Amino acid sequence: MKKILACILCLLMLSSLLSCAGSKETATNTNKKEPASSPSVETPDENAGTSSESKGTSTPTPTPTPVDPLEKKKNNTATKTEDDLDVIHVGLYEFALADGRKLAYTADGKLTLVSAETSENTEFLVSFQNAGTDKTGRAGVRYILYCGDSVSKSVYCLNNSLSVKDSTDNNMSYNWNIEEHEDGTVSLRNVSNKRYIIVDSDKPEGSMAPDATAQKDFKMNLISEGTSCFHQTISEKGNVILRINDKVKVRGDMSYERQAKLANDLQIAYETYYELTDYLVWDSIIARVYRSEPYFGYIYPNWNVISFDLTSAIQDLGKAVLRDDLGINDWNFCLLHEMGHMFDAYRGWKFHAEFCTNMKVAYVLYKNSDVDARAATSGYSYKDCFDGAHIKDMWNKIPVMTSSTGFNLDRLLYIFVSYAETIGWDNVKKAYHEIQHLPTQETDKYKCFELFTNTMAKYAPNNLNVKDTMKEGELDIVLAGI
Numbered sequence: 001m002k003k004i005l006a007c008i009l010c011l012l013m014l015s016s017l018l019s020c021a022g023s024k025e026t027a028t029n030t031n032k033k034e035p036a037s038s039p040s041v042e043t044p045d046e047n048a049g050t051s052s053e054s055k056g057t058s059t060p061t062p063t064p065t066p067v068d069p070l071e072k073k074k075n076n077t078a079t080k081t082e083d084d085l086d087v088i089h090v091g092l093y094e095f096a097l098a099d100g101r102k103l104a105y106t107a108d109g110k111l112t113l114v115s116a117e118t119s120e121n122t123e124f125l126v127s128f129q130n131a132g133t134d135k136t137g138r139a140g141v142r143y144i145l146y147c148g149d150s151v152s153k154s155v156y157c158l159n160n161s162l163s164v165k166d167s168t169d170n171n172m173s174y175n176w177n178i179e180e181h182e183d184g185t186v187s188l189r190n191v192s193n194k195r196y197i198i199v200d201s202d203k204p205e206g207s208m209a210p211d212a213t214a215q216k217d218f219k220m221n222l223i224s225e226g227t228s229c230f231h232q233t234i235s236e237k238g239n240v241i242l243r244i245n246d247k248v249k250v251r252g253d254m255s256y257e258r259q260a261k262l263a264n265d266l267q268i269a270y271e272t273y274y275e276l277t278d279y280l281v282w283d284s285i286i287a288r289v290y291r292s293e294p295y296f297g298y299i300y301p302n303w304n305v306i307s308f309d310l311t312s313a314i315q316d317l318g319k320a321v322l323r324d325d326l327g328i329n330d331w332n333f334c335l336l337h338e339m340g341h342m343f344d345a346y347r348g349w350k351f352h353a354e355f356c357t358n359m360k361v362a363y364v365l366y367k368n369s370d371v372d373a374r375a376a377t378s379g380y381s382y383k384d385c386f387d388g389a390h391i392k393d394m395w396n397k398i399p400v401m402t403s404s405t406g407f408n409l410d411r412l413l414y415i416f417v418s419y420a421e422t423i424g425w426d427n428v429k430k431a432y433h434e435i436q437h438l439p440t441q442e443t444d445k446y447k448c449f450e451l452f453t454n455t456m457a458k459y460a461p462n463n464l465n466v467k468d469t470m471k472e473g474e475l476d477i478v479l480a481g482i
C-alpha cells in the first residue's frame, strides 16, 4: 500500500504547494502561549483539548458492545521495525571524519569539529522524520539530528548556514538527508537535497558547500540504540509512527504493547481517512508524545507531525488503559482529531477546520464499528467513550443555534453527522471524492460550505440538503460563524 500511496502523493504535493496555507485556528486554551513560529497551527481546541472538560458532566452514555480487549491485543501488536522501513535506527550517533575529528555542537548554538579524543557534545540523536515522499514532493528519507539524548535542540540549516536551534520542529530546515555510501560512510545533505555537505572549515560554526569533495563523508558511529526521550512503535503497515515518552508508560500505565495497538489503530484511521477523502498528504505520519507543548494537541499543515502535550497525554492515554479494563476500545480522540486535520489541508470542502476534522472522526468511528472503535474528547471520564453510532450524541449539547447561543460547533457537528446517517455515509463519501477530483480546490470558506453541502445533496436520496435539516435561523448563524 505504501508504494501506491507514495505515487499518489507525488501528484498531490505539487497542487498543495500552490494552495494558500490553512487559516490560523483559534486556540481556546488561552493560557497557553502560541508556538514560536506558527503561521498556521491548527489546534484541537474545545474538541480535543482541555476546554471541553467543563462540558464533561452531561455525558450521554453509549450502549457498549464489549469486545475482549486482550483478544484484540493479541491480533494487533505486530509492528514494523526500522529495518522494515529501511531507515536508520533511532539512536545516539557520533559523526567522525576519516582523520578522526568529530562533529560537535557548542553551547552557543554552533557546530564545530573537535578532536577524536573529545566526547563532550559529540552525540546526536538521529530520528527519521519522513519515510517517504515529503511535502516538497522530493522522494527520500528525512532525519532530524537532535543534539544529545534530548529533543530540545537540533541541527538546523538555512541558506547554507549551519546552526543549532531550539527544536520547534515545524521547519524543513531541521530535516536532513543521510546518504549512505558503499564504503560505510555517509553524507549529510540539507532538505533541498542539493550537494550541500558539511565540510571541514576554518569557520568555527562549520559550513555547507555545493558538491564539495574534500572531507565530505562521515563515519556514523552508533553510541546507543533508542532514546530515553521516547519509545517508538511503527504500525504494522508502516504509515504511522508513534513516539511516546515513558512517563505515559509509568504514570499513565500505557504498556509498550498497548502503544503498539494504538499505532495500529491509528493506521486503520489513516486508511479510513484516505478512503473517505481520496486524499493523502503524507506517506508517514508521526505522533510525538514526548514534549511539553504549547497546546493540548496540534499540527502544522506543512509538517507530518502530530504534537500531543506530554502532561495532557499522560492523563488522556491513561484513560485508554482504564477503558481497556471495561472492554472499551479507545482510539484516542486527540490523535484522531489531529490526524483528521491532515486530510483537510487545502481541500475544497474545508470551510471550518475544527468542524471538518471532527466530521471525519465520526466517519472513522462509524466505519470501524466492526471492531467497536471509540473516542471521546478529553473532558469525558474513562467510563464514557463513543462509538460510531453514538458519537453525535457527544455533540448534542444544545437543541438549536439561536442569536443568544451564537455559532455552536457541537450543534453543527450534530446536524451534519445526523444528516450523514440519514443519507448514508457512502453518499457523503461520494461528495468528498467528487470535490477531491475537481480540477482546482476551492479556498473561500463560504464557497467551500456551498460546495460541500450541495455536493452531498446531489448524492442524497431526494437530494436532501443538510441546510434543509437545520432549524429556522440556524443557517444564517452558521454562515456568520464559520
Ligand SMILES: [Zn+2]
Residues within 6 Å of the ligand: 042, 043, 044, 045, 337, 338, 341, 353, 354, 357
Ligand atoms: Zn483541531
